[in-house]
Amino acid sequence: MTAVRLSLDSEALKVLLLTEVRLRMRRPGTLVAVLALIVLTWLMVGDPARNQAMIVSDGARVAYTSSCLAMGSAALTGLFFGLAGFYLARGRMGEDVRSGIGAVLAATPSASGVFLLGRWLGNVAYLCGLLLIFLATMLVLHLLRGEGPIQLTIYLQTYGLVLLPLVFFTASMVLLFDAWPPLMGKGGDVLYFFLWTAQLGVGATAAIHSTSWNPLLLLDFSGIGAIVGMVQQALPSDGLVIGGGDVNASLAALLLPDGLWSAQAAWTRVGSALLALLPLLPALLLFHRFSPDRVKVRAGRSGWSPLALLNGWLLPCARLVQPLFGLAARVPGIGGRALALLALTLATNPAALVAALALLVLGCVAGAAQLGAVIIAATLAWGILISEISVRDVQHDIDGLNAATPGGRVQAYAAQWLASILLALLFTAPVLLRWLAIAPLRAAALLSGVLALAAAAGLLGSLSRTARLFLALFLFGIYVATQARDVAGLDVVGFNGAATVLTVVGYLLTGVLLFCGGMWIESKREAGK
Amino acid sequence: MLELRNVVKTYGKNVRAVDDVSLDLSAGVVGLIGHNGAGKTTLMQMIATIAKPTSGHILLDGVDIVKQPDAMRTRLGFLPQDFGVYPNLSALEFMQYFAALKGVRDPARIRHLLELVNLHDHAKRQAAGFSGGMKRRLGIAQALLNDPDVLIVDEPTAGLDPEERLRFRHLLSEIGLRKLVIVSTHIVSDIENMAGRLAIMNQGRLVDCDTPDSFVQRARSQVWSVTVAAQDYDTLSAQLRVLQAQRHAGGVTLRIAHPSVPLAGAVPAEPTLEEALMTQRYAARDNAALAA
Numbered sequence: 107m108t109a110v111r112l113s114l115d116s117e118a119l120k121v122l123l124l125t126e127v128r129l130r131m132r133r134p135g136t137l138v139a140v141l142a143l144i145v146l147t148w149l150m151v152g153d154p155a156r157n158q159a160m161i162v163s164d165g166a167r168v169a170y171t172s173s174c175l176a177m178g179s180a181a182l183t184g185l186f187f188g189l190a191g192f193y194l195a196r197g198r199m200g201e202d203v204r205s206g207i208g209a210v211l212a213a214t215p216s217a218s219g220v221f222l223l224g225r226w227l228g229n230v231a232y233l234c235g236l237l238l239i240f241l242a243t244m245l246v247l248h249l250l251r252g253e254g255p256i257q258l259t260i261y262l263q264t265y266g267l268v269l270l271p272l273v274f275f276t277a278s279m280v281l282l283f284d285a286w287p288p289l290m291g292k293g294g295d296v297l298y299f300f301l302w303t304a305q306l307g308v309g310a311t312a313a314i315h316s317t318s319w320n321p322l323l324l325l326d327f328s329g330i331g332a333i334v335g336m337v338q339q340a341l342p343s344d345g346l347v348i349g350g351g352d353v354n355a356s357l358a359a360l361l362l363p364d365g366l367w368s369a370q371a372a373w374t375r376v377g378s379a380l381l382a383l384l385p386l387l388p389a390l391l392l393f394h395r396f397s398p399d400r401v402k403v404r405a406g407r408s409g410w411s412p413l414a415l416l417n418g419w420l421l422p423c424a425r426l427v428q429p430l431f432g433l434a435a436r437v438p439g440i441g442g443r444a445l446a447l448l449a450l451t452l453a454t455n456p457a458a459l460v461a462a463l464a465l466l467v468l469g470c471v472a473g474a475a476q477l478g479a480v481i482i483a484a485t486l487a488w489g490i491l492i493s494e495i496s497v498r499d500v501q502h503d504i505d506g507l508n509a510a511t512p513g514g515r516v517q518a519y520a521a522q523w524l525a526s527i528l529l530a531l532l533f534t535a536p537v538l539l540r541w542l543a544i545a546p547l548r549a550a551a552l553l554s555g556v557l558a559l560a561a562a563a564g565l566l567g568s569l570s571r572t573a574r575l576f577l578a579l580f581l582f583g584i585y586v587a588t589q590a591r592d593v594a595g596l597d598v599v600g601f602n603g604a605a606t607v608l609t610v611v612g613y614l615l616t617g618v619l620l621f622c623g624g625m626w627i628e629s630k631r632e633a634g635k
Numbered sequence: 636m637l638e639l640r641n642v643v644k645t646y647g648k649n650v651r652a653v654d655d656v657s658l659d660l661s662a663g664v665v666g667l668i669g670h671n672g673a674g675k676t677t678l679m680q681m682i683a684t685i686a687k688p689t690s691g692h693i694l695l696d697g698v699d700i701v702k703q704p705d706a707m708r709t710r711l712g713f714l715p716q717d718f719g720v721y722p723n724l725s726a727l728e729f730m731q732y733f734a735a736l737k738g739v740r741d742p743a744r745i746r747h748l749l750e751l752v753n754l755h756d757h758a759k760r761q762a763a764g765f766s767g768g769m770k771r772r773l774g775i776a777q778a779l780l781n782d783p784d785v786l787i788v789d790e791p792t793a794g795l796d797p798e799e800r801l802r803f804r805h806l807l808s809e810i811g812l813r814k815l816v817i818v819s820t821h822i823v824s825d826i827e828n829m830a831g832r833l834a835i836m837n838q839g840r841l842v843d844c845d846t847p848d849s850f851v852q853r854a855r856s857q858v859w860s861v862t863v864a865a866q867d868y869d870t871l872s873a874q875l876r877v878l879q880a881q882r883h884a885g886g887v888t889l890r891i892a893h894p895s896v897p898l899a900g901a902v903p904a905e906p907t908l909e910e911a912l913m914t915q916r917y918a919a920r921d922n923a924a925l926a927a
Binding site: 117118120121122125128129132133201204205206207209210211212213214215216221395396397398399 | 677680683684685686687705708709711713714715716717718719720721722723724728731732733734735736737738740777778781
């Protein structure tokens with residue numbers, strides 16, 4: 107009987123795994139992610155002919171051997187993959203709840219443990235699939251820019267030891283955040299961002315402040331601490347940069363030796379991989395199994411989360427938005443439509459209304475030096491809100507209704523863009539006005555950045571039909587921008603004061619391009635193509 | 636086969652979605668009828684083991700399925716009302732997925748069921764692109780994968796065209812010859828020709844359970860037919876329980892629910908099942924009003 111059960115379970119696991127991979131790999135969002143991954147990989151490996159380097163040690167370039175490229179690319183991928191992978195893989199259970207398939211799944215004899223294991227393996231396989239594409243791109247780049255033979259074992263060993271614990275961690279967190287209703291919604295999305303930031307911080311701290319083995323390295327799921335430690339050990343330096351930096355062309359290229367992985371380092375990674383499985387335990391214990399008592403269709407859409415709870419408490423504040431609906435009805439065309447969308451966004455997120463009022467006050471009273479911080483907070487809240495504007499209709503099955511209104515899909519799409527910009531103005535108006543007076547370039551950066559980000563949110567939402575793709579890239583971008591405050595290209599909305607005329611124009615053009623791309627896609631959809 | 640003993644389901648402190656329902660069911664088609672919000676879906680979710688009763692027992696062949704849900708799940712086919720399909724998955728892959736979850740290893744079974752619901756020519760097509768009726772047929776195919784002893788279908792004909800509706804009813808009738816089929820609906824015509832028993836729910840309570848013939852029998856001499864002048868219709872409809880009104884050249888022919896002759900010229904009419912159920916509902920309301 108047990109043998110039969112095991113055989114059935116293994117068969118079920120196989121099909122569950124296959125289905126999960128099929129479902130995810132066939133999503134348009136995955137295609138976008140793969141393209142983004144390929145572009146990122148190309149950007150990672152700067153051209154040595156132009157004196158660019160992936161790893162720079164005390165100003166000296168580290169030669170592009172297999173060891174260098176594997177270590178550098180694994181470190182850089184480790185930085186963002188845990189975040190992007192989470193948002194890409196997440197949401198399957200919400201999809202089950204929304205489609206009604208969840209009820210059927212719950213009524214099958216499949217054990218919750220088997221079902222969850224299947225989902226976890228599906229997450230792992232999907233993320234590993236993405237990493238394989240990444241590896242293939244790296245190998246192509248090695249052929250083009252590498253400075254030694256391709257040593258596949260070094261790549262596999264490095265990626266396996268660095269990225270597998272990260273994949274396990276991400277897949278486990280995806281499962282936990284999908285299995286427990288309070289984490290299923292947007293609140294969970296935001297909470298994970300902070301968890302991810304925390305684990306990055308732990309890894310970096312362990313690497314920087316320890317000369318010997320540090321148990322904190324076990325929590326370094328992204329592997330950044332392990333890599334920095336090993337590279338520092340092989341090439342001791344006062345200034346190590348992974349991901350490109352200023353190269354002193356007069357210094358000879360350094361060689362990162364092969365066989366960097368000591369037994370201790372490898373076992374630490376294995377330990378990390380095992381620790382990454384821990385979230386599976388609460389996931390199993392807290393799994394809702396699609397019980398209508400614990401997870402409703404509404405929750406599958408918006409999520410029962412602390413954020414939803416806060417919005418529930420602040421619901422009376424939504425009355426403040428009522429006049430905006432009236433105004434929207436009086437304004438003709440796309441303007442009225444955009445105002446209606448703005449009103450809808452605020453009425454369904456009263457917490458945003460409170461945040462807007464708070465930002466309004468802060469923007470007026472904060473000192474000039476603090477305005478950048480106000481804009482960081484405003485951008486963060488705004489980005490989270492606009493991530494759902496372009497996908498709200500699809501997720502609530504009213505896409506068709508919108509398409510049937512005057513102006514159709516194309517006007518609806520343009521109105522979404524406009525509503526996002528209006529929302530940004532609501533959050534940032536006092537700072538924008540003050541910057542116009544004292545720092546016009548920052549004001550211009552704020553405007554062009556808002557245009558570009560709103561267009562990106564619309565296009566990515568339209569392509570992927572989920573808010574998470576934009577949210578992942580947006581949160582990652584904000585994180586990187588707040589860490590590298592003097593890089594002009596990263597100062598999208600001017601909060602670092604590093605933006606230049608060139609970046610402002612660049613983001614303005616990018617915004618227009620993305621917006622036109624989105625409009626083109628919507629017009630094709632409207633034409634039924 | 637299936638016994639419900641004093642099943643109660645409450646939400647919060649005051650909302651009793653299902654209120655002390657007791658019922659014995661054996662093989663055959665059982666129609667669960669009630670208006671929206673009567674508690675049908677909640678009751679079916681509890682029978683399907685996806686929701687737990689607040690109190691009471693549900694027994695399948697003597698086994699308490701609240702305590703041992705797998706006893707039901709291994710023998711259950713379930714098609715919920717809001718059944719969707721995964722995007723980017725073909726009908727065949729969709730069936731393979733549920734076959735794996737139900738422990739069905741025979742690929743021939745999947746082919747057979749796709750043929751049964753007339754989707755075999757579309758097996759390789761993406762299910763998300765199917766019409767509403769095709770999705771529903773795929774839903775019933777997945778529900779039948781494990782050759783269930785208990786089949787639960789919620790609003791099975793929603794979105795189906797007349798031909799598909801007919802085919803669907805026929806299929807459920809055939810299954811009901813050997814298995815227990817519980818069909819929840821508020822469309823009486825869906826089940827009047829296939830259900831052996833009807834369980835009527837109202838405000839969470841099981842108000843009646845009998846054969847369709849019995850309901851019709853009880854309504855005989857309580858349904859009347861009369862033709863009146865068109866200008867009298869508004870007055871009469873305000874005074875009487877009009878079940879149906881059909882206008883024609885000679886006036887308006889009314890069918891009226893009433894315990895005795897409602898007005899001069901009215902003759903007894905053979906009630907339909909729907910009229911019988913409405914008559915019973917009106918009678919219950921009148922009794923409640925009298926008692927109050």
